[in-house]
Amino acid sequence: MRLTPAVELEYRCHKLQEYMQSALLDAVIIVQNADLFYFTGTVQSGNLYVPASGQPLYLVRKDAGRARMESGLKEVVPFGSIKDIPAVLAQYGYPLPKRIGLELDVLPVNFYKRYCGLFPNADFSDATPLVRKVRMIKSHYEIHLMKDAADQVDLVYRRAREVIRVGKTDIDVAAELEYAARKDGHQGLIRMRGFNSDICYGQIFSGTDSAVPAYADTPLGGMGLNPSFGQGAGLKRIEAHEPVIIDFAGCVDGYLCDQTRVFFVGKPSDRLRHAYDDMLEIQALMMRVVEVGMSWGTLYDICQSRAVQMGYADNFMGATGSQVSFIGHGLGIEIDEYPFIARGFHHMLLEEGMTFAFEPKAVFPGEGAIGIENTFYLSNEGFKRLTHSADELVILN
Amino acid sequence: MRLTPAVELEYRCHKLQEYMQSALLDAVIIVQNADLFYFTGTVQSGNLYVPASGQPLYLVRKDAGRARMESGLKEVVPFGSIKDIPAVLAQYGYPLPKRIGLELDVLPVNFYKRYCGLFPNADFSDATPLVRKVRMIKSHYEIHLMKDAADQVDLVYRRAREVIRVGKTDIDVAAELEYAARKDGHQGLIRMRGFNSDICYGQIFSGTDSAVPAYADTPLGGMGLNPSFGQGAGLKRIEAHEPVIIDFAGCVDGYLCDQTRVFFVGKPSDRLRHAYDDMLEIQALMMRVVEVGMSWGTLYDICQSRAVQMGYADNFMGATGSQVSFIGHGLGIEIDEYPFIARGFHHMLLEEGMTFAFEPKAVFPGEGAIGIENTFYLSNEGFKRLTHSADELVILN
Numbered sequence: 094m095r096l097t098p099a100v101e102l103e104y105r106c107h108k109l110q111e112y113m114q115s116a117l118l119d120a121v122i123i124v125q126n127a128d129l130f131y132f133t134g135t136v137q138s139g140n141l142y143v144p145a146s147g148q149p150l151y152l153v154r155k156d157a158g159r160a161r162m163e164s165g166l167k168e169v170v171p172f173g174s175i176k177d178i179p180a181v182l183a184q185y186g187y188p189l190p191k192r193i194g195l196e197l198d199v200l201p202v203n204f205y206k207r208y209c210g211l212f213p214n215a216d217f218s219d220a221t222p223l224v225r226k227v228r229m230i231k232s233h234y235e236i237h238l239m240k241d242a243a244d245q246v247d248l249v250y251r252r253a254r255e256v257i258r259v260g261k262t263d264i265d266v267a268a269e270l271e272y273a274a275r276k277d278g279h280q281g282l283i284r285m286r287g288f289n290s291d292i293c294y295g296q297i298f299s300g301t302d303s304a305v306p307a308y309a310d311t312p313l314g315g316m317g318l319n320p321s322f323g324q325g326a327g328l329k330r331i332e333a334h335e336p337v338i339i340d341f342a343g344c345v346d347g348y349l350c351d352q353t354r355v356f357f358v359g360k361p362s363d364r365l366r367h368a369y370d371d372m373l374e375i376q377a378l379m380m381r382v383v384e385v386g387m388s389w390g391t392l393y394d395i396c397q398s399r400a401v402q403m404g405y406a407d408n409f410m411g412a413t414g415s416q417v418s419f420i421g422h423g424l425g426i427e428i429d430e431y432p433f434i435a436r437g438f439h440h441m442l443l444e445e446g447m448t449f450a451f452e453p454k455a456v457f458p459g460e461g462a463i464g465i466e467n468t469f470y471l472s473n474e475g476f477k478r479l480t481h482s483a484d485e486l487v488i489l490n
Numbered sequence: 491m492r493l494t495p496a497v498e499l500e501y502r503c504h505k506l507q508e509y510m511q512s513a514l515l516d517a518v519i520i521v522q523n524a525d526l527f528y529f530t531g532t533v534q535s536g537n538l539y540v541p542a543s544g545q546p547l548y549l550v551r552k553d554a555g556r557a558r559m560e561s562g563l564k565e566v567v568p569f570g571s572i573k574d575i576p577a578v579l580a581q582y583g584y585p586l587p588k589r590i591g592l593e594l595d596v597l598p599v600n601f602y603k604r605y606c607g608l609f610p611n612a613d614f615s616d617a618t619p620l621v622r623k624v625r626m627i628k629s630h631y632e633i634h635l636m637k638d639a640a641d642q643v644d645l646v647y648r649r650a651r652e653v654i655r656v657g658k659t660d661i662d663v664a665a666e667l668e669y670a671a672r673k674d675g676h677q678g679l680i681r682m683r684g685f686n687s688d689i690c691y692g693q694i695f696s697g698t699d700s701a702v703p704a705y706a707d708t709p710l711g712g713m714g715l716n717p718s719f720g721q722g723a724g725l726k727r728i729e730a731h732e733p734v735i736i737d738f739a740g741c742v743d744g745y746l747c748d749q750t751r752v753f754f755v756g757k758p759s760d761r762l763r764h765a766y767d768d769m770l771e772i773q774a775l776m777m778r779v780v781e782v783g784m785s786w787g788t789l790y791d792i793c794q795s796r797a798v799q800m801g802y803a804d805n806f807m808g809a810t811g812s813q814v815s816f817i818g819h820g821l822g823i824e825i826d827e828y829p830f831i832a833r834g835f836h837h838m839l840l841e842e843g844m845t846f847a848f849e850p851k852a853v854f855p856g857e858g859a860i861g862i863e864n865t866f867y868l869s870n871e872g873f874k875r876l877t878h879s880a881d882e883l884v885i886l887n
Contacts, residue, residue, distance in 0.1 A: 347718025
């Protein structure tokens with residue numbers, strides 16, 4: 094079990110405070126678990142009060158002892174509820190904040206109203222864009238953890254070569270691979286920020302099921318086991334000559350890596366083989382053109398146009414009617430972080446230290462899906478790949 | 491894969507409309523996945539518009555085809571975004587609502603603001619208490635699914651007898667049991683409504699780790715694998731004569747059952763053996779006194795007082811400083827539904843059709859935790875138990 098070094102936490106808080114000063118915020122109150130983990134090094138039931146300058150206060154209801162043990166922050170303050178915040182601020186000589194940032198993309202309304210009642214004279218705004226901007230630049234420490242997650246997805250990939258067989262169900266394959274990841278120390282939980290985003294390790298499905306759209310904001314969907322969680326692996330049996338998609342998120346010590354590979358028992362059809370080569374070409378194109386300073390939307394447009402030019406207007410990133418508007422997504426603690434390699438993001442630029450998964454995929458309804466996904470890193474020594482399983486289609490006998 | 495019968499959906503919607511009329515709401519807009527599943531029979535990316543009377547409209551962005559296939563609702567309407575809602579209402583001849591209910595306990599602020607912008611002259615209030623009241627009364631169809639989930643946790647319990655061994659780690663045991671559940675059709679995802687509530691199948695831990703408090707609103711916590719998800723199974727190795735807690739939520743076709751059993755390799759200490767018998771006695775007390783019409787808080791008070799009288803003031807439902815204020819929780823689609831067998835709920839009454847998990851547990855820091863959990867049902871033929879594994883401590887050799 095690795096604890097986030099105190100210097101990491103200090104740097105992260107300092108960056109957030111820089112953004113807060115530009116945004117004229119007096120305080121940001123961090124409430125959501127992924128952000129708490131990032132800024133405190135632990136997840137406890139509590140709030141992190143970050144003033145525009147000075148020490149952040151980690152107010153912890155349960156469990157303060159663990160917060161002291163696991164967090165490198167100097168000030169861990171036991172509290173009963175958010176009603177105690179003004180008194181704690183007074184105790185530390187901190188002024189009452191007038192402009193407060195909260196994570197308004199995830200904070201439920203009823204909680205928000207309590208903060209409004211607590212600071213009746215304050216203005217509230219959304220702190221999440223600032224938090225996302227801090228979090229999108231990964232430190233070497235974070236990259237180190239993501240590399241461990243990349244090793245975990247490679248282990249899953251190698252296990253997939255052993256367990257995919259004709260006649261097995263998709264859920265059987267999913268169970269085997271999740272088991273392998275869990276034995277390797279996968280925490281079981283994938284953090285996804287978006288409201289209503291359900292996820293369980295990833296998405297594993299074969300043939301026609303891999304081409305079924307679902308509610309998830311992902312290029313592929315899948316039937317799932319039931320309409321309560323109608324995505325991912327279902328009860329379909331694997332047949333020869335059809336694609337088996339293994340889209341799996343490794344997670345080690347809270348950090349993710351995302352990878353997709355496609356397996357066939359026997360030969361793929363010419364169409365799918367050809368489409369796979371084309372998706373590899375889009376990956377190669379992305380790797381050739383990507384650079385610091387390019388906008389997220391431009392990188393998306395270049396790759397999207399190439400896919401359309403290749404003839405995939407009705408198949409790329411979903412079949413017509415179910416297409417998603419991104420080809421890549423940042424990841425780290427959550428699987429939907431900045432940057433979004435997505436339509437329209439022309440005002441946001443790629444920066445050194447960013448990581449993102451890039452997943453060109455094509456969907457052919459009634460036949461199946463195909464594509465590739467790797468996790469990449471814009472390091473100060475150039476563009477690197479974190480996931481490292483072989484890119485080739487895996488043909489099993 | 492079972493589809494929710496249309497008559498179930500009609501009845502549920504009708505009940506909600508009754509509560510809406512009492513609360514003088516013109517419309518409730520259902521947005522959250524668990525509620526969507528309950529009222530539509532599927533989870534798609536969309537909104538369910540429920541007028542105070544008349545047909546509900548299921549507005550679906552992705553995927554309308556699946557919504558039509560999986561939902562028994564008459565009106566599935568493809569839409570692009572919530573901006574289209576007023577036009578759809580006009581098309582159906584529905585008036586613009588003036589008093590609108592939204593799920594304010596889960597809906598993030600940024601989404602809420604979009605609804606406020608869409609209906610600038612409307613009053614908004616929290617529809618979740620109404621939704622919870624509909625959902626807390628289970629139909630025979632729902633009980634049938636929960637019985638399947640009870641069979642699944644029994645399968646996990648039987649597998650636990652085989653895999654718990656001295657020298658194995660808690661995470662190894664968790665991996666084996668999750669694998670067994672997954673092969674049995676567990677959907678992998680446990681729905682928990684509370685903001686920031688993380689859960690992965692349940693909580694599995696041994697000895698001292700079982701007595702470690704965590705951020706979760708659960709009587710036991712556990713170390714977990716890392717501070718990003720610091721609860722549940724960690725790397726501790728099982729030793730002889732210490733408790734191994736298997737608290738597991740089965741999930742079949744979207745419905746849950748929750749059960750806890752305690753295993754020992756070799757004999758337990760006198761203190762833990764004695765405490766286990768006392769927790770069984772509290773379960774027996776609950777089963778003796780529970781009845782339709784009793785308040786949730788009264789049932790809690792009776793059992794809590796008995797625990798204190800027995801000498802567990804510092805151990806019951808957590809060790810001092812980390813105690814939770816409930817002994818039981820409703821469950822069905824989510825693991826934290828009405829009723830709450832919890833402190834203070836004297837205004838809410840037990841009703842026929844309710845299901846809840848009851849989990850008297852005692853925590854001894856530095857030694858371990860012990861207790862039992864079963865899922866119960868207030869049927870029209872009396873109080874019944876859904877989970878059916880043997881209640882005895884399991885002593886393995």
